[in-house]
Amino acid sequence: MAEEEEEEIRAPLLTGESDASSWDPEALDPSPPGAAAAAATALPETLNNELGIESLDYDPVFSVVHAKTTTIKQNRRLYGYTGATLAKWSITICIGVLVGLIAYVIESSQEFLVTEKKSFAQKTVEGSLILSFLGFAGFSVLLILISSCLVLFWAPPAAGGGVTLVMAYLNGNDIPDFFKLSTLITKIIGTICSISSGLLVGQEAPMVHIGAAIASAMTWMHGSLPSDKDASTKSSRSCWNAKATNFDFYNDKDRREFISAGAAAGLAAAFGAPIGGVLYSLEEASSFWSKKVMWRSLLCCTCATMVLASINEWQFSMALPGSMAFRQLKPGFRIRDLPLFAVTSVFAGVLGAFVNIVHDRVDRLRPAATRKFSRLLEVCGITVISVAVMYLLPLALGSCLQVPEGPLPDGKMDEKYWLRYKCSKGEYNDLATLLFSLPRKSMQQLYNMQGVKHQFPTADLAIHTGSVLFLFIIAYGTATPGGIFMPSMLAGASFGACMGTIFQAIFPGENIQPGLHAIVGSTAMLGGVFRASISLVVIMVEGTGGIDFILPIIVAIVVSNWVAHHIYHAGAYEADLERLGGVYFMHSEPPHQLAALTASDIMSPNVICFHEVVPVREVLEVLRNTRHNGFPVLRHPSVDNSGAGEKFVGLVLRHQLLLLLEEGLFSEVDSSRQQHRFSLYEKPIPKQMLILEHSMRAYHHYHHPHRRFLSSRPQEVARIEAELATKRNLAEADMAPDKKTKKVVALDLRPFMNRAPLTVRRECSAQRVYVIFRTLGLRHLCVTDSHNRVIGIITRKDIAMAQKQGFQKKSLQHW
Template sequence: MTAAEVARMNSYESLDYEVWYSEAQEAFEEENQGAKGYAWFMAVMPWLAMFAIGLATGIVSFGIFQAVKNLAATRFALTFWMLDHVSLGAAFAAYAAWAGVSVGIASLLVMGIEPVAGGSGIPEIKGYLNGTNVHKLMRLKTAVVKVLGVIFAVSGGLTCGKEGPLVHTGFALAGNIVHLPKMATACATRASRKYWQAFRSDVHKRDFVTAGAAAGVAAAFGAPVGGVLFALEEASSYWQLQLMWRSFFCALIATFTLIFFRSGSEGSWLDLSSPGLITFGEFKPNAYRLWELIPFLGLAVCNNALCRWRRDHIEKAATIRVLEAVAIAVLTAALSFWLPVALQSCKELPARLSVDDAEHYHRFLCKPGEYSAMANAMFNTQEDIIKGFFHIEDPYPIPVLLIVLALYFGLATITYGLAVPAGLFVPAIMCGCAYGRMAGEAMDSLFPSADIDSGVYALIGAATALGGITRMTISLTVILLETTNDIQMLLPLMVGVIVSKWVGDWFNISLYDLHVELKCIPFVENNPPAGLERLTARDIMVTPLVTLPHLVTVGAVYDVLVSTSHNGFPVVAHRASAPAPQQLLAPPSSPSSSDPRLVGIILRSHLLSLLRHRTFYHELDGPDGSPVLDLAQDASIPHVLDFAPSLSSTSDALATDLAGVALRPGDRDAFIDLRPFLNKAPFRVLLETPVPRVYRTFRSMGLRHLCVVDENNTPHGIITRKDIRTDFTVDLN
């Protein structure tokens, strides 16, 4: 890794997924145990929040669907009208101008308002759920830019999908719904704040945004089970049974909401038969034979050879991102317009066509009663093109399929990474469909009496292409089963997806994991990198250790915050029992005194809150002349809810970090009692703990800091997530 990449990785901060056990937290919970309605609130509100997240995701998904559908239909209608009534050149000018303007708007939204809204957002979500705070990832502004950007990008004709951005949209909506009562909280009393802010900790927010990601997939494909499995298999680093049930409920609500509104838009609110944003339809009975599993395996192997090439050619640098996006949009429009002109591939229309099928066929420059196979693959939405590959029985010409494969593969390669909200699900499915349909047409020519269904080969090609790129297995199989509603496809889908993962893993890592690396997002794997199996915690811990005594002067705290950028500080005490405030007090011992013991850990944000609230104790003379500590007159005790993180905290500079902290004369000699606020049960490991166990502890418990102690509980060092992050050198090379 280069120095710039290391610096970029170090710029990220970690999230606090560890449950905090402090005296203040315990007092807060004891206070609420007898509070009227609090137990009911804690039991019901998570489910209500999941309902709200699913409802919001479904409504937004429906809005995206309708907007893309109407804008794309208008674009195609304008092009064909210009073609019939003006000229070929005018039709192309309108077609390309629409693409350039739409994609330009999408890119301007990203680059001008919120750059983190670019791409699919799935790599950033993986990093966040692994424990890395990606700045502005779930802000409302990010979600709005994501939604508007994906509408303009997809309707402008870019080779990208809206399914990936929908995952990020559901994720961001979940984060905002958890923080929705923020304005009411500012005007509320502390007694009511405990209800509003109960779920704003990082550990609670992680569960809600995981469910939001599942709801995004569920709405995109109409696949609630697949959405939950996607969150489990691809996105989340932490899982538990309770989260699975809540995520499933959230995904179910999102799917139902989308289906309800889609059915209503088609004239029957109670029909509820409309699918998700993308559906592939059912295949005819007995669509394949058992011996056809052999060519299906060949599709999996060959598709992964293409996927490896694509993996090695993404994320190219661009000087001017907006102009780059517009140029790619115009290039896409030019190729998709002039290829049907150059290769008309006219064929007679089928004798019997339903209304839905008739909309898929385009005459373009062919004679009346004919259609252009190439135009069908260019002047339809990507979802309609995929359905055509699956279900149109009329054979596709092999040259057309070859051109479609080369075109979409090349355009997807240069499109993914543009400064627009863009997903990879649909482009990968498109490439796999073209390749699979081509194999199916070849098999039908070789075995004309076998009644080969070329659409089945297109489905298996789509599954293996997407599986080879993302390495999804169980979730991808279930998603495709739910979108086709055809259980007979289970066996070939399972075989194809498993083989595609095996072959893909032989060559490289998944595309999403690659993008986590390219974006330099710290990521903790299940197992340490090769070569560290024989190391222990002693070998990787950070020393010298910066500790604080449990009774510490204000000046010492301030100086530590100014001189270091650490976010966690072990708190130590000495073997002798320590007096509490208002009791006899000896001057606090130095952290370097002999034989300290670890009593807890406190975060930088907690220390800053204590300084801002001026929770200071001044030394006074007691009745018998002995020194005692007394709380300062202008001091206030921070509530545990004051430590709740914001929607998207940042790693600000130290000057901003200490904003609002102004020490007065005499403050530096005052004392802070850290014991009520520190985590008194932090995770810790012994010096000789093997590094693989350290990795598993970090990953499974979502830790940010891990203290290293000896058998006497004396701290010797600390390990943070950044100390054990994955070294990407091997994968990138």
């Protein structure tokens, strides 16, 4: 008899598999039996990886407890104001200020190091070239070793630019350790070292990551979590009141908004372009956007740029907002010059697409991420090659020219810019100057090229373009922080200036300005490599302070995007996202591969569900044996006597179950199910539960900040099982139903489960499923039949699979 009851309690464990008396989803499902198993084994390697990338929970859990806490919060309002908004604005300002300060630190330290290295090269090159090269290369390798060792042995997610992963995160993929403090520190130090080492990488993409990581850290610091002690020792009410005055923004939804603003501020600080930063976050980085996020991003970007401008004013008594802004007489243009700009843009667009293609090929040749010493050797080798090119190219091909008179384009007299190298006094070596200086300064020079007598001859500009392209393609993808925004702009500027000088030779009477072609070349190169539109226009205009050139810049963006699109299908970020294993990026438009499919074609059948009141033993068994993060909750037919079977009533998340077990929120219930209805569902809800609701939203912060995927690892369940046995005296044997009293230890999921999870009917089109998933940022979507019974579940992985496998219309096979 007891065994029979035990069986009865075990029934909900694997609905559709173990309980013969209950309904069987496979029997209802028109797809062939075992389709789920087949799908699981057919999971593409990249998606079925062990990286531990999981989805974020943007969808709020509408539970009874959540409703109750919301009511309490609303009652506590002072004239309708809770103070949460003020807290959010304050955090935003702090993020902006911090990003501005860090941008200054990165900028000034690399400027210092690069200038010192440049003067070292000048001093020593006149003596022994070999010794000078060895000294220079040795210091560069030392710098890159610091940066690369930090990345390889301490914080691997800090490698590369980071924009792609910020995009993936803001799209709903949780990247382990991506915003950890060690990653942030590595990114800051690594960026300074790698740029100063001579490796041709830029700081703009790392700044986006840094901004996002600072934003993440700020939400973490403002998170306040009630502890177990608070709930048990103090009187419940006073404890609740004390905690409710604090704001907890450490949940996926709030964090997403701050991270969007932080990423925007990062880019704004890198270019001195506040509006460009906002638009970049809107167009590229963020997947979810609203008016509030727009306002917050603008504030954050303005703070970051203002901090930089104030430091500049204090240091140089001028506050130029754009980091590439130039003050000298601006070259003018006429509308009839536009066709020539279009020609420059076409070629620069082709070069941009070429960069994408070559990068794709080169990336496959790089050593795997796990081979750390090969990666270290690779990055050191590439640094030596870069330094060799810097040293030898000017010697072999550079021209010695007269140092121009007058101030630099940014208004300052800076003789240090012109590098004499091996030329005689009063002269400079053009290639050495371009290669040894900071890209930003060289770009200012190129943008300012006017008239027919210029500082850089055509052939040398062509050589410089080629060498920059070569150097940044080999550097892009090594195990060190650094992006390709600035190198692309430099290559484009050099190429554009080269084109300008060629046009000057072809049309001598036309007053062509190579500087303008350099701006157009930079913009078009960025368009070709990244395929962005309006944000690049604004970044270029704000960065150069050149609102007068907005028309050529727009022409450059449109033409280059169009040309590049016909050569290579994806921009740098999209191509990187395609290559990333474990990440599925959901674009805003549904993929055409889903057009003919329905929800039942893409769902996973054989869903593991729980009943509303579920024995602890079953919960542990499911958690131990699966890594799913969401489980539909069904009403037991004995509770609802309508005869319609097990109705779908909610969804419970894995971390909720773990927390309920950890907090010991279970009690003994009669194992006869009729009794479940009111056994645990007390009213009013205990205060402990209300406090618990806070913790539930921030479970990952509670236990594993930045490593949420651990919660779906068997070790986490084992830890909780051990805790149950030691702290709560609940060993495996105690969980079985008591033979005499017929009682069993069970969890009541009703107060905590999401009572309003989204569902779709099986006939719903897969493209519509995609749109619902993408717009609401869902993690689970249950598929129901006409009786509101769960027949399947859809997660991000299922949609990715359907898109990869293309047209496989299972539902038609049954017609």
